[in-house]
Amino acid sequence: MELTDDELAAAFRAGDAEALGLLMERHKAAVYGYLLRLTARQDAAEDIFQEVFLKLVRNPAAYGQREKFRSWLFTVARNAAMDYFRRQGARGEVPLDGQGDLPGPVDHAASPEPGPEAAAGNKELGEKIEAALGRLSREQREVFYLRHYSGLSFKDIAEMSGLPIGTVLARMSRAAAQLRKELEKDVQ
């Protein structure tokens, strides 16, 4: 039977280092995807990803099981990302293409390799979606990405962000309206 997140976290606290490996395997795609989207930089996303899990390594009791592990994980990831932005002195913007030799979201959206016409269509649609996401406000993007990657409920996100649930839903609703305006002709 598969161990729960709480059981793995407890095993790690008791000294089983491999339990952390299983926790990472379970959540790495969501956390890394969220951080990559938020920072739009592979190096920053990797640094923050390490920082999140090393926090648990340095203090295994940091996760006190008062909330769901995934909720705790995304709270730490979000806070670390906010610290990163504060250190950078500016909020990250989602680029339309990869930065230098780093893969960007559009590059990745075009894979796995479809036929030439489909690839061109995917790339074009990807660029439009990317542009539409880029035009969302910072608050709308934060909530949108958090909900998408964490899979947490809006209620959990409201608690994590210290916002009323009505505010969270309103931001999401405005984001959806904005995306509709931008993508109405392309996404049916």
Added chain:
Amino acid sequence: MNCDNGEKLILYAYGETDGVLRAAVEAHLGVCGACRAELAALKGAAAYLSAVPEVRPAVIEAIMRAARAAARADKGFVFTWREALLSGALASVLAGVFAFSARPAGTELAWNSGLDAGLDSVEYSVYQEQAELGSSSGDWDYKYSGLEDESLNVRENA
């Protein structure tokens, strides 16, 4: 066109509606093109975002190295309850083995510590007491032997 079902549509799109609200939103979607387009845009963006690059293995490995090192360091001075029980049991066994099989070493130890000399002293004191008691007993016999003689004379004269 805007309608005031935006937040309900969001809850519906992310599967956070109960049966009643879900039915109400689905009924609304049948008559509202703007909400249908909004839902389609949300799904399109979500599908696009679901393509996430893998974390590089070197990043994961660096975290695991730190985790293993921390676990090893913790084991140096922190015992789990199983380890504590095991070490207690081991200490008891070793104490038993020492008590029953290491007599010569124990005697030697007692000699070197002066314990043997102390025991000799106690033994000597007991001997002295016995001798003194024997002497007292002799005095007692001597002191009261006269009474016995008198008692014998009385019986003979009677």
